Amino acid sequence: MIVSLGGIISACNLNNAQDITLDWEPEIFAPLIKGDLGVLQQPNIQNVDFSIAVPASSLGLDIYSGIVPIVPAFGPIDTIQRDYTVTDSTNNIVFESVEIDTVTANVSFTNPFPVALSAGMRIIFRNQGATTNLITHVTTRDVGPNETYSFQEQALNLTLNASLEIALENVQSPGGTNLDFNNLSDLTINISLQISPVNAIVFAPNVSASFETTDNFDLGLGDEAENLEGNLILKHNNQTPVNLSVQAYFLADDQTTVIDSLFQVPSPISAGDTATVTVSSTSLLNSLRNAKFIRFNTGFNTNGFTNSVRIDGSTQYDFQIIADVKVKLKN
Known part of the structure; x- marks a missing residue:
């Protein structure tokens, strides 16, 4: 299950007889997406x-x-x-x-x-x-x-x-x-x-496969933001007994065209581990303003295992993507 947490900021338009110049660059620290994925969904x-x-x-x-x-x-x-x-x-x-x-x-x-x-x-x-x-x-x-x-x-x-x-x-x-x-x-x-x-x-030991999950995505900035700078932070917790590798693709309206991806290569996380991964990319952050969907590609493997492993619904992969950004608004 993936839950979109909506836009990270709502900007206001000012209507006044005077010319007002805004030089405000709010800093935002907010979750964008969180959810859980189970290997049983394959x-x-x-x-x-x-x-x-x-x-x-x-x-x-x-x-x-x-x-x-x-x-x-x-x-x-x-x-x-x-x-x-x-x-x-x-x-x-x-x-x-x-x-x-x-x-x-x-x-x-x-x-x-x-x-x-x-x-x-x-x-x-x-x-x-x-x-x-x-x-x-x-x-x-x-x-x-x-x-x-x-x-x-x-x-x-x-x-x-x-x-x-x-x-x-x-x-x-x-x-x-x-x-x-x-x-x-x-x-x-x-x-x-x-x-x-x-x-x-x-x-079985030494097997691998992958599956995909797609959901809505909206940064929520509309046309008010001129530029974004900062980081995207992936916090994830692999409760399953298999190794995982995770990639997030940000998609256009057609759910096919890839606007950008969270990582250059999928981010690995071993069985039973928790991890925090920070991505610093101004181009990625600004690309997200055009994204309408997010697709998670989750690969799993039992490479190096000597015994078979059993997975049931009590174990899953939890994740959260957080925006830690500075927003330059249009004047």
Whole structure:
């Protein structure tokens, strides 16, 4: 959560018959932004989308080609398993497991085979190496050639590992006659896991990732200030058991154009540390008058750790940006 604390000064216009020249340069020491960020907010863990492929050979259909007069009924087949590992955009494993209140699985597939898949097929999600099923769905109807089947299942209060196993069991078919096996393709199962909320995360050693948070920002000076001089002070407290690096970008109205950044390079803070960082930049301070949004980019890592670490909602990163400035007002 980020809270904008508004403008640092309100300047008054004087209307008088006399010409009045103001040479007033007030010194301001005031908080601009404060808030807290939790690693549990990482978006890559909230939604997981992937697909698995089941080739015709898994059903014993690869022995056929061309037009086949008779394909006998077959099944049940209980040996189809596919593994999937949840990774970030750079294909790195970020977490070992997440403890969650609710996971919702939205699954769909289109039958590419020339035979129907009988009702009663089980689609099962479990953690790799586990025997307990996390989610089980039993198909409620036959799925004919080129037909699409979709379902949604929900599970509560579970631990989801990064390494998952998806199994198909009780796969059966009534077979058929005069079936076309030309251009046979894989059965692709599309899966979307929606995770909410995350109660705790276990991170492996030597992993890293980042996430962003954007909020409104307004220095509140309007057109009254001619020049700003002084410092911006970042006070931050890393209560989490992972190392963090923090960067703040000040954005224009479009929330895309970067006007300036708080640091030349992100500011690091180790697990469990508190720190105060002072930035002295007249150009940065004056750039902030045009900023309308602030985007925090928070990187975290477990580099050098020998053991996994668990993070829950009781640990977070607290921060405050303070302006310590002298304001030269327009005459």
